[in-house]
Amino acid sequence: MSYRIAADAVLLLHLAFILFVVLGGVLVLKWPRLALLHLPAVAWGATVELLHLICPLTPLENHLRRVAGEEGYSGGFVEHYLGPLIYPAGLTPGIQLWLGALVLLINLVPYGLLARRLMRRR
Numbered sequence: 001m002s003y004r005i006a007a008d009a010v011l012l013l014h015l016a017f018i019l020f021v022v023l024g025g026v027l028v029l030k031w032p033r034l035a036l037l038h039l040p041a042v043a044w045g046a047t048v049e050l051l052h053l054i055c056p057l058t059p060l061e062n063h064l065r066r067v068a069g070e071e072g073y074s075g076g077f078v079e080h081y082l083g084p085l086i087y088p089a090g091l092t093p094g095i096q097l098w099l100g101a102l103v104l105l106i107n108l109v110p111y112g113l114l115a116r117r118l119m120r121r122r
Helices: 002-030 032-050 057-067 077-086 093-121
Strands: none
Touching: 002 032, 002 057, 002 093, 032 093
16 A cells, blocks of 8 residues: 555656646746756756656656556656646657647746846846
């Protein structure tokens, strides 16, 4: 039972990380020093999508599920949990490239606003 709880915790951590990557720029507007954590997270998130990598949290979750007597899953976290919700049928490498670029573009807006705010102060 504790391995299942650990796997669920990894799942929640993974989801929280993805949300932080995509929407963390908004938090940076309020707390600019958070950029020290957010920018590397965005770089990692975009790299995983652009290079079609599997995040290390996915094999960890799968391992914990197997130890708990459940089945793991193939592919990555996004494909397994979020794919059916946000990706169209027939996910292709081209679509993944667009999604990685979208992560970067979404975050350019708050960082642009932050840069403008900092320039006005000087």
